[in-house]
Amino acid sequence: MPPEILGYERRREKGAFNPDMYQQLGATRNAPIAPASGSFVTNEVFGELLVPIASPANAIPLVHSLDVEGRVRYVHNSVNGGFTTYTAGARYRPIQDIELRGNFTHSLRAPAIVELFTPRAV
Numbered sequence: 001m002p003p004e005i006l007g008y009e010r011r012r013e014k015g016a017f018n019p020d021m022y023q024q025l026g027a028t029r030n031a032p033i034a035p036a037s038g039s040f041v042t043n044e045v046f047g048e049l050l051v052p053i054a055s056p057a058n059a060i061p062l063v064h065s066l067d068v069e070g071r072v073r074y075v076h077n078s079v080n081g082g083f084t085t086y087t088a089g090a091r092y093r094p095i096q097d098i099e100l101r102g103n104f105t106h107s108l109r110a111p112a113i114v115e116l117f118t119p120r121a122v
Helices: 021-025 113-117
Strands: 004-017 036-054 065-077 081-095 098-106
Touching: 004 113, 036 113
Parallel strands: none
Antiparallel strands: 004 036, 036 065, 065 081, 081 098
16 A cells, blocks of 8 residues: 555744844944734645555566655645645666656745744845
């Protein structure tokens, strides 16, 4: 039976940056820095599948093992909205000690708290 994984994850992330009085007034070597804070909620649903096509038990010349794999993940972020990422790939071993792997992936990165809520500065 091939390994299959299904899952769900929910995260709440929050952060706050409170510069001291000198930083807020610009009394340092930098421009004034304003305080920043914020939070967001992320919900993710994902599935992964690994399917063995050939194994050493099949005794195929120059095919020690061959597997195909796929992954998909839907992410909904309360600030950015939703997006889907996915991967499709294969693993091939002509002999036990050599493995060749390749995949095609479409992915996105959700911004971090600092990237979302820090005000622009000079």
